[in-house]
Amino acid sequence: MGIAEVFPRILGEDVDVEFTAYDGSTAGRRGSDVRFEIRSPLAMSHLAAAPGELGLVRAYVTGAVEVHGDMHTALSRFPAIALHDVPVKARWQVAARLAAYRAWWPVTPPVHEYRPHGWRHSKSRDSHAVSYHYDVSNRFYEWVLGPSMAYTCAVYPEASSSLEEAQYTKHDLVARKLGLGSGMRLLDVGCGWGGMVMHAAERYGARALGVTLSRQQARWAQKAIAERGLADLAEVRYLDYRDVEESGFDAISSIGLTEHIGRAHLPEYFGFLHDRLRPGGRVLNHCITRPDGLHDAKAGKFISRYVFPDGELHGPGTLVSAMHDHGLEVRHEENLREHYGMTLRDWCANLEHHWADAVREVGLERARIWRLYMAASRLGFEHNAIQLHQVLGVRPDGTNSAMPLRPTW
Template identity: 45%
Template sequence: MAKSKMTVAEMIGLFLTPDAPVQVTAFDGSVFGQDQAPLHLEVKNSRAMYYITENPNDLGLARAYLQGDLDSPELLPGNPYQVLKELMGLKHFVKHPSKMELARAAAAVFSHGVRVPEPPAIEGPSLAKRLTEGIRPHTRRGDAATVSYHYDQSNDFYRLFLGSSMTYTCAVFEKEDDSLEDAQWHKLNMVLDKMHLNKGDRLLDVGCGWGSMEIAAARRGIHVIGVTLAEEQVEWAQNWIRQEGLQDLAEVRLMDYRDVPESGFDGICSIGMMEHVGYKQYPSYFKEMMDKLRPGGILLNHQITRTNSHDHKRAGGFIDRYIFPDGELASPAEIELAIQDTGFEVITQENLRQHYALTLKHWTENLQEHWGQAKPMVGEPKARLWGLYMAGARLNFELDNIQIHQFQCIKPDPETGTDTYPLRPWWDR
């Protein structure tokens, strides 16, 4: 940016105090901060500046990082957690430039021409574009498109960081040093226990993923139907079921949960699927679950939540374009209200926030360990994307910016009420 009257370092100085613990070196030769700073960032070209100027938020920064335009020597391959943590700490050194200073910075960038660089090739369409293509949020078509976008990646790529359980939801740890695999199987068995299911009972698993719940349930002699909208998950799950010889007990279908013709299930679990449903669809969703359960049957609803009811439900630009298009999160209170208003009795509600932070720690470390395989498998931008997403999620769980809750709910029996479960908790937490 040789023509500019303001260097990149000077622009950064508009937003950070001189003592901020970061050094930024830029393609124009300018430097902000000291060599001894704990965090070093490299702005490698002008495209990074256009990305950030166009979207001065998580979307602009993510685009620059995914393209390799913004980097750091402290970044661990596939695991940018520590760098994100250091960046989060810069909030204590933020300045608020005047409108005149902002206008001067924008003029310096655009003195080279008003450019809108193409976003990374792996970026999904905006909400506006999805609407013009007739993909409306939380309709059958919209749900199928957005779920496929996230989950129909390479199964082998997911296995690199999920491990042998192929379980893409929060594990439950008895001790911090438990292995990821032990913690995932513990979670699956805990969910089955919470639903009070026994040999011969019938289970519906909504959003079944790669089939780990089907395997866990069938090993207990439970008849289980899993449904998902991701074709690659169905293929993996069906193969796994055949390998285990559990075809008489377990089945996985490519199907919308609303199209499941069976009812009278003894239990229904929804583990990490509700983020796709949409807040306004909660009443109809829980009614669907109610209609598919027998009286006295238990629903186990496991989903990521906001920490309060004041925050916006929709995710930011980065999550919407790259991770969960149309994803929405509500607070535990809002979810429980929807459950109760449907007619369920909530037996317990459990916050597993710390467990998800630990789960994500394992996933990012696994991706880091297998980085050499991940890059050629899906390409470096997409491998970077998953590391960025998981590291950012870990940090947000640790900081209590988001949580994850399990709601254990029983469908009342019109004859006996809900006097069908033991007086005290019967499952091993």
């Protein structure tokens, strides 16, 4: 069995992909627009050490495997890793072949594989996990995200809208759902590079405070706030949201933070949001979710070790119930998953456009991680494996919800 023939056994015999290997063997569909190249025996060693998703990721990240063609297209050709469906005899042949490679070409995980330490979702561990992902390079993120520096799902008013138009629309939608106005106080938890903070201050005259666990994000945001002349209204602090002491906010936005919270901490999280709002104040929770409450909240090995350490995704019903259980009355909810697929499409295009610069800035391994994770995430939203939900709640003022009879946004 040639090396190239091993991979159709693992990834599926009928996929529209050509497989080539360093030993000269070929398999799959010759001439396909996607070619999976096994460039080194180390690819087999990675797969032997960690059969399935993690081994393939390690092989790709280190360059032992190359994917020629569009990554999103390539991933769409592999609906599932199918080793368990391989006939027993062939499976033993594959296993024996892999064991030999593991013995002769031992491997270690790539340097960017993250192994967290400490108590899960403690302040110290959360700080390190956030820093791992977000303190990569502000310049790198500028290339991928574009001028908005918004690293969350955009909202496309039209299918032809640009990424910048869609990010503006997202921030404005959040502002209108929260009912922001001049002089109102906004807290933005997990504020990233301050996009929502600056939008609220500049477009609505709100006094906005953002907090983030990324030092690089906080520095970038404070500089941008000063350059836009918003320092009298807007501020971003390097701070854990749990350490915000101010209260009585008119509105709170949480855009892309809940994924980092952990199910065990949802009561503490929503209780915090409730306590920081004035009676009648609104909260908008915007986050990635599972499509239902039946899946494990914890992410797979690739996402956990290379992208979002300790990330957890919950079903929308879990989040709505947690909000209600901790004093927040849910008034509106919507699923924007198609919009996140489009957002990731545009981020992927930005990365490919700036590929050479990105590799020089963060290194080849990290650039390959981002290429793989964004393409895979796009596919997840398109196939309804993950969703993006915005949930609007209010802290009631007694029996008064302080909400309009019908949505005004």
